[in-house]
Amino acid sequence: NAGVTQTPKFRILKIGQSMTLQCTQDMNHNYMYWYRQDPGMGLKLIYYSVGAGITDKGEVPNGYNVSRSTTEDFPLRLELAAPSQTSVYFCASTRRGGSNNEQFFGPGTRLTVL
Amino acid sequence: AQKITQTQPGMFVQEKEAVTLDCTYDTSDPSYGLFWYKQPSSGEMIFLIYQGSYDQQNATEGRYSLNFQKARKSANLVISASQLGDSAMYFCAMREGNDYKLSFGAGTTVTVRA
Numbered sequence: 001n002a003g004v005t006q007t008p009k010f011r012i013l014k015i016g017q018s019m020t021l022q023c024t025q026d027m028n029h030n031y032m033y034w035y036r037q038d039p040g041m042g043l044k045l046i047y048y049s050v051g052a053g054i055t056d057k058g059e060v061p062n063g064y065n066v067s068r069s070t071t072e073d074f075p076l077r078l079e080l081a082a083p084s085q086t087s088v089y090f091c092a093s094t095r096r097g098g099s100n101n102e103q104f105f106g107p108g109t110r111l112t113v114l
Numbered sequence: 115a116q117k118i119t120q121t122q123p124g125m126f127v128q129e130k131e132a133v134t135l136d137c138t139y140d141t142s143d144p145s146y147g148l149f150w151y152k153q154p155s156s157g158e159m160i161f162l163i164y165q166g167s168y169d170q171q172n173a174t175e176g177r178y179s180l181n182f183q184k185a186r187k188s189a190n191l192v193i194s195a196s197q198l199g200d201s202a203m204y205f206c207a208m209r210e211g212n213d214y215k216l217s218f219g220a221g222t223t224v225t226v227r228a
Contacts, residue, residue, distance in 0.1 A: 031214050042118075042218035043159075050213055058215065090159065094214050098137055100146065100166075101214050105159035 001026050004106035005090050012112045013081040021076040021109050023091030030096045032074040033058075033103065034066065036087040043090060049074055050096075081113045116205050118139065120219035127196045128227050134181070135191040135222045137206035147209040148189040149216065150180065155203040162204075165189055196226045 023112040025032065030051050035043035037077045044059030049068040063085060070103075074093075078085060088110050093101040119138045127133040139148065150162040165173045165180045173180040183189040193200055203223050207216040 001185065033215070035218075040221075042220045043207075043216075044218070045215055048213065048215055056213070092159075094218075096214075100164050101209060102149070102161045102164060103214070103216060104161075105151075108157050111155075 003027065004091055004093055004104050006089075006106035006109050008109060009107065010110045012114060013078075014114060015083065016076070017081050018079050018108060019081070021078070021091075021110075021111075023074045023076065023106060024072050024075075025091075025093040025104070026072065027093060027095070027104065028071060028102075029093035030071070032068065033092045033093045033094075034064070034074070034076045035090045035092065036060065036085075037090060037108075038087050045087075046076065078111075079112055083113050085111065086113045087111060116219075117210075117217040118208055118219035119205055120222050123220070124223040124225070126225050126227055127193075127200075129198060130195055132192060132194045133196055133224060135193070135204050135206075135224070137182045137189045137191065137219060139187050139189060139206075139208050141187075141208065141210055143210045145210075148163060148180070148182070149207045149209065150178070150189075150191045151205045152200075152202045153205065153221070159205075163191065177224060193224075196224075198226050200224060203224045 004025045008039040033048045034046040049055045091106040144168045148165045152160040179192045206219045
């Protein structure tokens with residue numbers, strides 16, 4: 001199993017540009033999440049999904065959009081990039097049920113908006 | 115209000131000694147879970163240990179143990195016999211509700227000295 005994979009690893013955007021951060025998991029997890037981590041800070045939830053076709057906002061959704069057309073994929077779209085979106089973006093997934101529900105994280109995408 | 119509070123921004127510990135990282139949480143949900151993650155300088159998020167709100171015993175995983183004091187709403191991580199490879203940022207996180215979202219603290223940086 002590859003676990004949670006994210007592409008790209010690094011990206012520099014100009015103000016106003018758009019891009020999609022890709023996230024794929026091969027663990028058949030129902031639940032997927034997007035977090036952002038600003039320098040020296042904890043992670044904040046942007047959007048999440050409890051299954052294909054279902055998405056919901058987290059703590060900091062402004063400036064982002066998501067879709068979940070399959071169980072495996074959960075892309076994050078940035079429209080009109082702003083310097084405030086400079087951050088490291090983590091995708092994570094977990095299974096439904098059980099007692100632990102550890103979230104498995106991807107390696108992150110480091111995004112700089114200039 | 116902050117759901118997870120980590121009051122120690124940074125700590126130094128001597129190799130082979132134990133270190134305790136503080137975490138307090140705030141929730142009114144009787145069913146919740148507490149997680150600790152390690153983030154080394156390479157950036158990935160590594161799951162360490164989990165404690166459920168209904169678990170009677172404190173969780174342990176190798177050199178990691180969680181000191182769970184429910185009445186005080188604290189979930190401190192204890193790392194025994196510190197190693198140089200333990201130098202990293204450590205995050206406490208809480209899961210509430212059925213969508214398994216995580217709320218993270220700001221983190222504590224641990225530096226292990228030889």
